[in-house]
Amino acid sequence: MSSPVLSARGLCKTYRLGTHVVPALQGVDLDVLPGEMLALTGPSGSGKSTILNLAGLIDRADQGEIRLGGQDVSRLDERAATLLRREQLGFIFQGFNLVPVMTVADNVDYPLFLAGLPDAQRRQRVAEALDSVGLAEHAAHRPDALSGGQRQRVAIARALVKRPRLVIADEPTASLDSHTADQVLALMRERCRAEGAACLIATHDARVVHRCDRVIALQDGRIVAHTPEDFQ
Template sequence: MMRDAEPLLSLRDVSKSFTLGSNTIQALKDVDLAVVRGEIAAITGPSGSGKSTLLNLCGLLDHPDSGELLFDGQPLCSANEAQKTALRRQAIGFVFQSFNLVPVMSARDNVEFPLFLLGVQAAEARRRVGEALQRVGLERFGGHRPDQLSGGQRQRVAIARAIVKRPKLVIADEPTANLDALNAAQIVALMQELAHEHGTTFLVATHDERMLPHCDRALVLQDGVLAGGAHAH
């Protein structure tokens, strides 16, 4: 990771609250965060601390109540939904905790879907899908539907789908939670390879202690307040 690189993603004084009945829940409070190209940054903290809210904001799935968010140096406060959708489609990959795979589609078709949305030619799409499935160790399971796969296999399909379009940023919510030690190590090694060789940036929410030594930074989110972690050496 380039320590002195320009941030790919920046949050400046970002806050977000939700109304629950008659109560207002402050999910994020004046969060400052800068993640540079090729960095693997982990967000830790207890359930309910605001991790999912933070990931949704960073992935442009939601917008802050106040503060500023910049992606690749461009402020997004004035971007409309169509512009944000186009940016997500082109530059951001997602690994959701619930997988979000299409049940009637095979693993291969689930992984290919982001490329279809981008208009990638069929032959190139097939090549990329095969490579992505091979990288997560599922090349023999491309024809299986999600209900024919284990939880760990579905997780790896979701990871293949996130990386197949070669995004600048991957947002991952508990990417190793459903994986045994061997497959978790394989996914962490893949993240490191993509970060170091291709400059892919990873922002990962995790409770998995196995991941933290392999991240460049671990930051702690507690009651909506983010405490910065030092870069690993």
């Protein structure tokens, strides 16, 4: 069996809202394997976003351990966490988060620019990434000239262009119609498997759940594993 790309053990996280202490996570364990799509489901406030934030090194757990590719990343300082995000993590968002004044190619290139790759290597990687999502002919377009599905394809290309270990997706189909969502999910699966990247997805969307390899349902910061067929 392959070693997990992401391994979390005993994650606990609380937030303070005035005088109230809100337990967001209460001892969460999970693994995500190379090429696997794992869905996190559950009502608002169940802990999905907190897990994404911890896995993405945007926030830090109060207790517990997170390993990425076998490396303990639980207590990295901000500089080290930023470098690791740039090198090993890709992000796909509900609202696409593309820069409107940049072309499609420049949006996909931006993570490579931040990583300091040489120009020629960046151009080749961007061209390959856009071709892989069927948008090579739109490289010079701005995001507002594209449909929602096309913009999400750009976001997938941007997330995978640096060949990350882990892709973190927050409600990636929420802005899409059913047909487009199905196409985007199929593309995410194909590209993540082709790149050997694990994919961790927070979603309320049954279409996503039925496309994933495993599902973890959260309630009050605790988890229960389900198969896609169990999702209602």
